[in-house]
Amino acid sequence: NAGVMQNPRHLVRRRGQEARLRCSPMKGHSHVYWYRQLPEEGLKFMVYLQKENIIDESGMPKERFSAEFPKEGPSILRIQQVVRGDSAAYFCASSPGQLNTGELFFGEGSRLTVL
Amino acid sequence: EDQVTQSPEALRLQEGESSSLNCSYTVSGLRGLFWYRQDPGKGPEFLFTLYSAGEEKEKERLKATLTKKESFLHITAPKPEDSATYLCAVQAGTASKLTFGTGTRLQVTL
Secondary structure, three states, X not given: XXXXXXXOOEEEEOOOOOEEEEEEOOOOOOEEXXXXXXXXXXXXXXXXXEOOEEEEXXXXXXXXXXXEOOOOOOEEXXXXXXXXXXXXXXXXXXXXXXXXXXXXXXXXXXXXXXX | OOEEEEEOOEEEEEOOOOEEEEEEEEOOOEEEEEEEEEOOXXXXXXXXXXXXXXXXXXXXXXXXXXXXXXXXXXXXXXXXXXXXXXXXXXXEOOOOOOEEOOOEEEEEEO
């Protein structure tokens, strides 16, 4: 039973390029969360999605960032025109339904480096 | 805004030397407090959920407790394999998201 799969694990982009991060939730999970972790900082919530719906995007920067979770395929976090400050580890987590027990299943993260 | 503060930032223990990690929180309408463990280069791994003051949960050498203002993660007779960053998180109000603290980096030496 595969866990949450994220790819790529490492991504290097130059300023102004686009970054696409993918997340396949655990089998049977239909809820996906994206978090960002900067060096020496905690995990910061970005967005919460269910299949084909964005439920909470209160942590998402207003510009350049977007997320989707289509009916088929992985969830994608897209960062347009990356800047150095976007360098971070991006974690995806999934849950089978609404988060009642607090048990999120995290992937191993995608580490973005912007040159 | 929900706030979670963890202390100390880092803790170094010798094998067998018990200690406690602290997580203080300020939220409106706590629904749950959660502890996670994160190893270097990995995603966080769920440990415990606590819902109300006075509740306790145990797992091997770890015990989590909750009061109205803070939670403690007690580590009894730690081993080197307990070395990791321990994260505290809260869920509040009607939100589904978790708000995390910055973690306590624990190192257990022989």
